Amino acid sequence: MLISPKTFDKFYRAPMLRAIDLAKLYGIAVFHHDDGDIRQLLPTLVDMGVDVLNPIQWRSGYWDLAKLKSEFGDRLCFHGGVDNQKTLPWGTPDDVRTEVKHLISTLASDHTGFVVAPCHNIQANTPPDNIIALYEAAHEYGSFSGL
Numbered sequence: 308m309l310i311s312p313k314t315f316d317k318f319y320r321a322p323m324l325r326a327i328d329l330a331k332l333y334g335i336a337v338f339h340h341d342d343g344d345i346r347q348l349l350p351t352l353v354d355m356g357v358d359v360l361n362p363i364q365w366r367s368g369y370w371d372l373a374k375l376k377s378e379f380g381d382r383l384c385f386h387g388g389v390d391n392q393k394t395l396p397w398g399t400p401d402d403v404r405t406e407v408k409h410l411i412s413t414l415a416s417d418h419t420g421f422v423v424a425p426c427h428n429i430q431a432n433t434p435p436d437n438i439i440a441l442y443e444a445a446h447e448y449g450s451f452s453g454l
């Protein structure tokens with residue numbers, strides 16, 4: 308993490324909480340983007356009212372996705388997770404399909420949902436076949452298929 312939980316609490320928590328509370332006042336879901344391994348902050352972010360966590364950058368640190376789902380899946384919608392630093396640019400279409408299927412089966416929830424997407428923007432070095440494989444796998448293994 309770039310800052311400690313103590314620094315987060317000291318400088319960021321109060322202003323973020325004001326913004327979150329304002330959004331909630333108007334019935335707006337709160338989408339939070341944070342890079343890297345932010346697992347230490349997840350309990351705080353959830354308690355503050357964050358509804359959607361982006362991205363699930365599981366190659367940054369050790370993310371136990373099943374544990375993440377069991378601890379926060381009833382309160383957070385996970386957004387992203389398809390690795391755009393290794394799998395998308397350097398994997399095969401089959402690697403991408405396997406990763407998408409694993410992410411859906413591990414993170415999707417009837418209660419909060421899961422948005423299949425890359426961790427970040429798709430980079431220019433990503434083969435078009437891998438991009439197509441991502442979206443085909445999302446359609447095949449996602450809620451459209453009854454998984």
